Amino acid sequence: MAVEKKWHEKFIVDPLNKFANLRIIKSISGGIASGVNILLIGSILSIISILMSFIPGLKETEFSVKFFALKELVFGIVGVFFAYSIGAANAKYNKIDKQSVGFFAVIVYYIFMRPEFVINENGITLFQAEFSKFGTNGIFVSLVSGLWAGEITNFFKKHGWVMKSEGLPEIIQTWFDYLIAGTVVTLSAWAFTDLLNVDLFTIFSTILIPIIDIFSSFWGTLLLAASGPLLFYFGIHPLSVLYPVFAVYIAAAAHNADLLARGLAPTLANGFIINNYGTLLMINLGGAGSTLGLNIALLFSKSETHRKLGRLAILPGILNINEPLIFGLPIIFNPAFFIPYVIVPIINQAIAYFVLFFGWVRIPASLALSMHIPSVINAYILTEDYRAIFLVLILITLDALIWVPFLKTHARQQLIQETQKSN
Template identity: 30%
Template structure:
């Protein structure tokens, strides 16, 4: 009875968790981040080459010229990531809702986000020029004389309001939360208007499909963008603010503060996520929705700071790369350690056969063969280390980073990067991080080993019971 009740609870827990993870807006958020992940990886490679590789053999002017390449990549990826994410989330939400014109949702999302940006920026400007004579093109502008501002020639600058500019503060890592909210809201509003047949313009047959789709959503698009423009005007006119500033203060700062207050929130999320994986539901259903977007924003900010040569603040030590490099060695649950234990200590033929098939994917952090083939799913002894080993490594790596024993993660390396190399890349080639990852492998093997032996004994016992049952059935038939 207790077993049945426990099983019923696990089934209900898995069912509710799956429904949460598959909710259309959350699924679209996860899909959106997965879609633009390659640009973060490219940015990480560029940052690493700019700040580690080029300085090894280039100096002064040659270094600055070479780093222009990496700076260009950063500008087109990290500094523009929020705009891209906003559009992609709109596109993914449209696809997940089976809306027939997903590309229009991408356009609406990006336009809506830019509409909500402030039209005037307060900024410091150096190397100023000013118009001398609008009618004389030969002297259209000159460098502003220092005496005008009462400053020395080499420190001349001016702080004031500038129009016709968009700040990378809003388009880059700091604008990702704004991109998420606007992408989801703008697309939802646009789809609602588009489904109203009275707002659809039908040009009839015989016109190109792209033109027909464009006219069909013209009025919904105009209405949606107008609503966002009115909202933007009201925020500025009544309160002197804008939506990105509000979201940054009221949403992104508290959530990032929760994740960066220590490892505990992340540990709780990944404990639940890995427990679900043991019940057959992929861990990304939970972690991919609740943790990865926020932790990805932090590592993106770290890359931008590292590219600019600035120190990484302590509240940015917990980020997605700590998870990928140090808590997912061999995949979810750090199952590479289980495979190594199996090769060295196991005498169970079935386990060794699965390990032979799984070791190569495991080196590249792909472990579905282990999850479902070993198996770990519904295997109580192996569920325990599968859940606790990543938690230990999250806490330990965060602690070592806080102590300064390993460098903070500053590069988003591909999640398929093998161990040791992933630690080097993610920390800007800190050899101490690679040593720590090797130590992690040893610790993980030590934790997995007794549970592996218990699992094998349980499997052997189950096999013996099945053989006895088969023999009993054979005797009964013979009699």
């Protein structure tokens, strides 16, 4: 199939695919995607703690306090896992041992943390570092740790700078193989932090503030809301390109969670960021492009094909997976659906922004950031505010109504095509 490339392939699809294929981008995407899965455990704990809050009198008990501490702990140490998963993902793309690289990444992360060893009055050595450094706050340090460990190890492996260990059992060989690289990874990270006296956590938290400000601004987020569907429309899976951007929003979510843990109410006046990853997930109604409304409109369409696809896609759709619609309707490369597919998420985003801005719904401030929990439930988990559920339901209804006229035209065209074919 030697088809001449269209303009959009040459100027949009190809460069973006190249970008998505960069090893660093792939490592970040793959690493964050599997790291976020760890947040699922925290999400389950969040759900349990929400359920517990409905039981009167339980909140003040010791049990409840202990349980809350567990939740904080699980969310609080995610940064270390991100370092591991990004290192492991990088190793996978370099086709080297991912466990070794993952371990190195964790060592590097701990070195970057610059812990102090303090001997207490009983002579016991304590490991001292700010607890927030272990968590999602450090997501960019996790990125650096993972890539640091992965790329240095890869460099040594590819140049054959390894210990020769022929004749030894394979397991020991793997360790010897990575001994030199691992030592260099560790020493270089130490020299960078302790000899050059660089505190990555402070650097990132300083440069991140303006970056978060730009990305999480009203217009910045609208741009992101539009870019997901735009990418998918041109056949590029949004998650292959957008994860590095999501990292900024995840950091914004961590900022909110920190403030909430200090006992502040999630309002704009208290410094909470409206557009954080939680907000994005809350209005990620059915997947990139918020297609749940479309899915519901399909269920009620007059066209048999529409209804069939609607039924097929609804279960994945509820779990925010919309490939069946993107490829099945199809939306991808289909001019008939370009406008609603791009407009709907922009409208959702704008409405949600103002609703949160005026404080009609609490600003999401949770770290229970799971993409595949049904939106209606996720809205409550993220905000702990029942009004968020209404917001989601209203948006889905609105989205469905926007899609109806476009579906009608599409159904009519299909009917004409089918009759032409049968004639």
